[in-house]
Amino acid sequence: MEKHDFYTEHSNGYGIYVLVWMTLLALTGLTVAVAGMNLGGLTIATVIIIASIEGYLILTIFMHLRSDSRVFLLFVSVAGLFLLISFILLFSNCSFQ
Amino acid sequence: MSTETQVHAEEHNRDNTGIRLGLWVFLFTELILFGGLFLVYSVYRYTYPADFHLAAQELNKIIGTFNTVILLTSSLTMVLSIVAIQRSKRKLSLFFQFLTIILGFFFIINKCFEWAAMFHQSIYSGSETLLNESKSYILFFDFYYVMTGLQGLHVIIGIVLISFMMRFTAKGYITHNNYVKLENTGLYWHLVAIIWIFLFSLFYLIT
The missing domain is CATH 1.20.5 (Single alpha-helices involved in coiled-coils or other helix-helix interfaces)
Known part of the structure; x- marks a missing residue:
């Protein structure tokens, strides 16, 4: 890979990362709220799905897996x-x- | 060869993709390590749902949530430090790296308070309180201490690594066109945050 490509492909602005961080905090709030409800087996599924979405956001945006x-x-x-x-x-x- | 020429030659020969590939191989092993622990934990949780449910009630959700917010925020400051160095803002990058270290310390301090409170309630391996409980109830706390302890150790290692990155940045070894070390440290830090998100969900939220 050319060095030029490496240094340009990860040049996101500050804004996108702050936006993702706010989304992650909102998802954390949501998962805590869902865990407090008595939804039976659905609670486990919802909590794991939300955790997976959070993991996906960190992997693709913060860790640049999408553009890497x-x-x-x-x-x-x-x-x-x-x-x-x-x-x-x-x-x-x-x-x- | 002059120093400037040496620096240019070094930059030209540096294989950034190879350096990051090495780190990703390491992260792969980390995923397998924690993934394996999560698997075993899930099987026991499925086998002994009642005891695991009772044991999970002992964990403090507020501290868990607070720690999640801390680690997510530290992930943000880590990635912002990389954006800052990309834009040649060395001091801003140092500030964000410093914030990441502080947040990491907050996480560890919270974890210490949480564990201290549990030790105070005699909830630790081999305590009289736990010895009077069922084996699966004890097993929950064995998993809890091993997995959160291992993750905490990773946070401490991350703090040490970022401290080195701060020194490298301050000395001018990490610059706008040579920041792969900082980026690799960031990758490691983000993975530690992902692992915590799953620990928080499986131990604190699913009760």
């Missing part, structure tokens, strides 16, 4: 896929025991 080399995206995807497969296998095993 595809190789880095591959690393995170492989780790995510590996964990997902392990999760499915483990819980399938637990469910049938």
Whole structure:
């Protein structure tokens, strides 16, 4: 990769990061509020989905995964896929025991 | 070869993508490490829902929420320090790095208060209070101390790394056209924040 490309691809302004930070705080407030409600199994799903959205925002915006080399995206995807497969296998095993 | 020529040659030969790739490989191992712990925790939570529910009631949601806000804000200051150095604003970058360190310290101090309160209530491995409870109730706190302790250790390492970055920035080693070290430190810091978001959700919120 050319050096010029490296130093220009991550040049976001201050504003976008402040906006993402405010979104992250709002999502944290939302997840705390949802956890306080008695929604049964839906609480777990909602809290995990909101945490995943927060993680996605940090990975793509703060860590520049969206605009960075595809190789880095591959690393995170492989780790995510590996964990997902392990999760499915483990819980399938637990469910049938 | 003059010093200026050496600097130019060094800049020309530096493989920024390779440097960041090395860091991403490390982050990959971190994801697998914490992911594995999350998996085991989830299985036990699924197996012993009642005891885990009771044990989670002991955790302080307010401190947990406060710590989440602190780490998210520190992620912002970290990324802003990189934007500042990209724009050759060295002092502003140093200020944001300093804020990140302060926020990291606040996180650790909060964690110390939280743990101290729990120790005061005799909630620690091997305490008489816990020995009278079921094994799965004890297991929840074993997971809690190991996982939040490991994450806290990462925060401390992050603080040390950012301190080095501050020194490098102050000395002029990190500049608007050579900030890959600062960016890598930022990547590490953001991952620690992501791990905390999931710890907060799984331990404090799902009760």
